[in-house]
Amino acid sequence: MNSLLENRVVEIEKIADDMGLDYYPINYEVVPQETMLEVISYGLPTRARHWSYGQSYEYQKMQGEMGFSKIYEVVLNNDPSYAFLLDTNSDIANTMVSAHVVGHVHFFKNNYLFKQTDNKMVYHAAERAQRIENYIQRHGIEAVEKIMDIGFALDRHIDWHKGPNRTRYKKGEKYFKKTGFDDFDDVFETRGFSHKEVAVKNDFPPFAEFDILWFLVTYSRVLEPWQKDVLEITRQESYYFYPQYMTKIMNEGFASFIHAEIMLKLGCVEEHEYFDFCKIHEKVVQPGSNKLSINPYFLGFSIFTKIREEWDEKHKNGESDIDGLQRIYQIVEDEDDISFIRNYLTEEMAKDLKLFSYKKIKAANSVDAIEVIGTELDKIKETIVKDLYNYRSPLICIVGLEDGILQLEHTTVSIGTLDVKHLEIVMKYVYDIWGSPVNLKTVDSEGHIIHYTCDELGFSE
Amino acid sequence: MSEIPKAKKSLSDIWKLKQRGKRDSDRHKKLINDAIKKNGKDLITEYNIITSDGDKKIKIPIRFLDRYKFKYGKLKDKGKTGQGLDVKPGDKFRLRKRKEEGGKPDKPSKEEGEAVFEAEVTIDEIVDILLKELNLPWMEPDKSSAIEVETEDLSSIEKKGILPNLDIKKTLFENIKRNAAKGSPKIGGINENDLRYRNWETNKEYHSNAAVYLMMDRSGSMSEEKTYIAKSFYFWMVQFLKRRYQNISLVFIAHDARAFLVDEKDFFKVSSSGGTLCSTAFEMAYEHIQANHPPSSWNNYVFEFSDGDNWGDDNLRVLEFVRKLLPLVRAMGYGEIVPEGDFSPWMNEENRLSAVLDREINRTRFVSIRIGSREEVFDALKAFFNVDNSAKKMVGGV
Known part of the structure; x- marks a missing residue:
């Protein structure tokens, strides 16, 4: 990181503190494209090796070479947090990204879903990766990969409400059914005497179990301890990633909102740079020329901006104790994408953004086509959130x-x-x-x- | 902020970034290669491959390298959300293919029913793997397949010669060398001792030429499937031979009751006319070789595909030309594609061309193969190239 950027980060954090942002300490590192691609492919760069990261690494590389995606930053949910910036980006781009990162880290530290994640995950992942490395030494890469393949196949099937750390079913959780008769009741005429509670055949598990990996790791009799460990590691990671999946629109929208706020207040930016900033910012929060999908940055940013205006107004008129920014912090704390869209996407906004719902149809000469269903708000909300459930599985x-x-x-x-x-x-x-x-x-x-x-x-x- | 120690070493060093991506993509590539090896036989008739032009990278679906999940197959269409258009219910739009853009997508956006992972490999890579599996170690260019031709060349450097052949560069170099020995390395005072001439020299040049005669029965009874089998075989045959020869000349001969010299794109088109006289193809190949590809400078390969529906008395004529061709070729083969349950009730098995050839022709440079299905293309290739291989052992080159 050059000294210019270093100084700017100091100023950015000062502004952030003044704004009341609450974030973990952030370690910034400026890295070359290749390292960036690695960090993205792994999601969690310290986790154990697996061939599939190589696959996504190649994929990312190809995307980059073809100019499909431009990556600005990766930031890890951890205390302290780690942010990776790209060395080929201009200073002004990285200044903006640094401010953006502060928004993400505030989100990690305060959102109700993220609060339940392991905020020392980066280190735990490194320890676990070392254990897996040892298993590879002992049992061979094929054997370990096979278990990891299985773990990754099932890792979307977790039960967020029960959480990552669970104990075995308690006896009391067993569901007992009163049986009126014993097999010998007829013979001994002991009706009424043998009223006993027996476990019904289907009482295991005592309730429908959605955390499939947990169940298998806990109750399988054929898994060796190291295999259970590997499966449990993939399960823990899934709990770690789940909030990111569930808050994409909010998290990106909020970080974009924050970087815009901070950049406005940042004194050290040269005038000619400011023009560049506007261009980059525009690009990040543009609706996108693809009319058939919504850029989450744009949608989240638009909603937060609207909330800010509304509550600042309320605050000014004495209708609310808190202003727009404070209201936004509350929402960041309490909501996920599903509730965020349901509660804060308004009719007016949908009209402004010209949102509509559609479905795919086949046109006459079997060309793909779409048909507009309508612009009704409930339908629009439903189609936006429907992919967010259960990792889309x-x-x-x-x-x-x-x-x-x-x-x-x-x-x-x-x-x-x-x-x-x-x-x-x-x-x-x-x-x-x-x-x-x-x-x-x-x-x-x-x-x-x-x-x-x-x-x-x-x-x- | 205060408790983070300023990292002396960068995190990417501590976490050994910069090595992970490479390591795992190497592992990934190895798994792809293993998968290709394991499925070599299937790849042989993979449509994407044999219809490719052979140079480009091709994509082949590697199904076993997916990340498997419980996932939806067919989704009920509950709709999606679009933006930025003034529309009303019932409006319809045609979709154009478009490039991804907008925002900063940091994950590949995969649609429902994520695409099967497709490995990008070159034909060359597959050929490597197949050759290894076919156990054909000879597919490197070797001396025995090269043909010696004497040529004259200006190359040796002599102290005596005629003026037009004076090698100025060498001469100046000698001059400098001589001056340098006297203490001043410069050009000057050229005398007779410095002069160097180039002289003609007789050279042996190795020509690595192959002429491949691809012949096929395209009478009405050759179904699409049979043609596909022939096409798969020929695709790999040519790919393998390319490994060995610098120049390959392909000759396509299609025949029914008559033979035609055709170009590649017409070769696999089946004509509807009936009648099969395989001998016409062998005859044409024989004449073509004599006229264009003398074995003194060409390694000739001749192969014919038919479904064996050859007219009975033509078999003898085939035998005649096969015998005539044998001294001119490096390897020759006949493939008879007879899918199971596909038989002519009036055909005596013993009179099938494949049976006749099998009986009559010495196997040294010839092989007669029967192929029942796509799965057998692999073994057919093996059989054919083993003939070539043993031919090499026995005659030590052409």
């Missing part, structure tokens, strides 16, 4: 254990059917680490209930 839970067969059920059948090719492999994965047959209930495209099974004979419908 089908919801699948463990409902029971019947005759030693693990019963899974796909519960979000109204959204779509399962990809059978993937299903086959993932069922085999589950079978491998559970050690006994696995059954999954879902529906086919006609809405009929179907069961898929994976056992020692393989996968079948």
